[in-house]
Amino acid sequence: MLQIPTNENRDVKEAPEEKKHPGIIVDVKQWSFIKKKYRMTNRELQVAILICRDFENDRIAQLLNIGPTTVKTHLRNIYRKTHVRKKLSLLLRFVEDIKEANITPVPVSAVKSNEPQPTPSTSTIKNQ
Numbered sequence: 304m305l306q307i308p309t310n311e312n313r314d315v316k317e318a319p320e321e322k323k324h325p326g327i328i329v330d331v332k333q334w335s336f337i338k339k340k341y342r343m344t345n346r347e348l349q350v351a352i353l354i355c356r357d358f359e360n361d362r363i364a365q366l367l368n369i370g371p372t373t374v375k376t377h378l379r380n381i382y383r384k385t386h387v388r389k390k391l392s393l394l395l396r397f398v399e400d401i402k403e404a405n406i407t408p409v410p411v412s413a414v415k416s417n418e419p420q421p422t423p424s425t426s427t428i429k430n431q
Contacts, residue, residue, distance in 0.1 A: 334352065336401065336406055354393060360378070361374075
């Protein structure tokens with residue numbers, strides 16, 4: 304089972320002052336699709352999620368308790384699997400894939416206003 308880092312489930316701790324965008328891909332189904340399509344490991348998926356949320360490599364290393372060179376290795380593997388060379392190209396590839404697969408996220412209006420909004424880091428994906 305993979306814990307995707309979120310604001311609700313803080314397996315990956317974020318500093319309170321850190322206000323990062325929750326990401327364009329916000330639904331567990333979407334991330335599960337990306338993981339399966341590119342045969343990513345759990346850690347590669349965590350790195351990809353944080354990259355798509357605009358975190359720098361050094362911060363990802365801190366959040367995941369791994370070395371900066373390990374983050375680079377995961378990122379290099381993700382680039383190889385997705386056939387891209389840059390972080391922006393990676394995000395665009397994921398968005399295009401999700402759009403083509405017609406996987407829509409749960410609309411924000413479907414979530415009760417008094418409950419915290421789900422983000423990619425709060426969800427759990429089962430290994431498949």
